[in-house]
Amino acid sequence: MCTSIVEIVSAEGAGKTGDGWIELTHSVVSYDHPHHALLEEAITIDFVNSALGPGARVAVELTLEAAKELSGALARAIIAAEIEEGARHRGG
Amino acid sequence: MAYEGMIAETISVNGDKHEPISAYVARPLGPGPFPGMVLIHHVPGWDEWYRETTRKFAHHGYATISHNLYHRFGEGKADDVAAKARAEGGVADDQMVGDTEGAVQWLRAQPWLNGKVGVFGTCSGGRQTFLFACKSKSINAAVELWGGRVVMSKEELTAKQPVAPIDFTAGLSCPLIGLFGNEDRSPTPEQVDLHEAELKKHGKNYEFHRYDGAGHGFFYYDRPAYRIEQALDGWKKVFAFLEKHLAVIAGQRLNNVHLDRRDRQRGGRRQDW
Numbered sequence: 244m245c246t247s248i249v250e251i252v253s254a255e256g257a258g259k260t261g262d263g264w265i266e267l268t269h270s271v272v273s274y275d276h277p278h279h280a281l282l283e284e285a286i287t288i289d290f291v292n293s294a295l296g297p298g299a300r301v302a303v304e305l306t307l308e309a310a311k312e313l314s315g316a317l318a319r320a321i322i323a324a325e326i327e328e329g330a331r332h333r334g335g
Numbered sequence: 336m337a338y339e340g341m342i343a344e345t346i347s348v349n350g351d352k353h354e355p356i357s358a359y360v361a362r363p364l365g366p367g368p369f370p371g372m373v374l375i376h377h378v379p380g381w382d383e384w385y386r387e388t389t390r391k392f393a394h395h396g397y398a399t400i401s402h403n404l405y406h407r408f409g410e411g412k413a414d415d416v417a418a419k420a421r422a423e424g425g426v427a428d429d430q431m432v433g434d435t436e437g438a439v440q441w442l443r444a445q446p447w448l449n450g451k452v453g454v455f456g457t458c459s460g461g462r463q464t465f466l467f468a469c470k471s472k473s474i475n476a477a478v479e480l481w482g483g484r485v486v487m488s489k490e491e492l493t494a495k496q497p498v499a500p501i502d503f504t505a506g507l508s509c510p511l512i513g514l515f516g517n518e519d520r521s522p523t524p525e526q527v528d529l530h531e532a533e534l535k536k537h538g539k540n541y542e543f544h545r546y547d548g549a550g551h552g553f554f555y556y557d558r559p560a561y562r563i564e565q566a567l568d569g570w571k572k573v574f575a576f577l578e579k580h581l582a583v584i585a586g587q588r589l590n591n592v593h594l595d596r597r598d599r600q601r602g603g604r605r606q607d608w
Contacts, residue, residue: 246483246521247484247491249421249422249424251422269422271418271421271422273421275378275421276377276378276379276458276551276552278379278414278417279414281558281559282559283550283551283552283558283559283560287418289418289421289422291418291419291422293419293422296409296410296411296415297408297409297410297411297412297415297416297418297419298411298412298415300415300418300419302414302418
């Protein structure tokens with residue numbers, strides 16, 4: 244790759260590919276050349292099952308700005324979800 | 336009208352450690368002799384652009400092979416395989432050198448080769464082209480297009496890429512042409528300056544061409560980075576350089592090829608290499 248920006252974390256969940264749903268093992272986030280988006284570089288996110296073949300992948304390519312908005316939305320949703328979970332554990 | 340034709344197909348060659356890897360080959364029909372080209376694909380993978388460029392070189396009279404550096408990541412669409420390669424840290428430099436040497440040696444074993452072989456690569460393939468030209472003694476010309484990370488910081492070095500290619504400059508074994516966009520960020524103009532200074536320091540045979548109004552990947556007609564004037568001029572410079580160093584003989588380009596009887600009978604069908 245022409246940048247060395249790549250972050251890989253484990254993932255538990257499922258993603259939908261063109262061939263249907265797959266179990267996920269990892270999320271891969273990078274900033275590199277996109278394949279489809281008409282950008283020189285993009286934040287690319289691949290949700291993959293590394294035990295399966297290369298086609299076991301759910302992919303997005305986002306502008307940096309769109310990725311920041313997504314990151315913010317994820318953070319807000321996670322905070323809200325943790326409050327919800329906390330209330331549930333307290334029997335609320 | 337002169338007959339013209341080429342054969343283009345996938346084959347298997349012995350890569351690093353004699354492991355078989357896939358490759359795409361295109362060459363003009365006819366007995367040759369043809370100069371050879373090895374194309375090292377870019378980060379987006381062993382994709383349609385590299386298929387087309389393989390045939391472009393064949394159109395210009397070169398027997399050309401583009402080997403699949405991502406073969407070991409599995410079968411699939413080029414973008415999926417490239418994503419898997421990225422997730423696994425890319426290709427090790429040593430393995431790339433072994434795979435590329437396999438492609439060179441496959442060409443050298445063919446009866447229609449004129450004895451000369453060049454290597455061409457863009458993006459990561461540009462970096463790998465330079466690295467290969469420094470580590471191998473088996474080629475006659477190298478075409479490095481916007482090779483990112485020829486210059487690498489210590490933080491960028493990994494187990495798969497343990498040494499910056501610029502540190503191998505003393506070993507460069509053949510003439511080199513480099514094309515770069517002055518708006519590129521990988522490599523930056525400052526990194527190209529360092530690259531050039533090292534070539535000068537070691538007295539290497541090279542020519543660099545730097546284009547204003549162009550960034551990274553300005554040959555890619557299917558991407559927003561495409562810059563038609565710079566790309567057309569760049570292709571002219573690449574082919575002029577290769578004619579000089581790989582000795583394409585006038586009259587052997589595809590549009591003036593003289594076919595032997597076997598090729599005429601074979602037509603477009605698969606042949607045994």
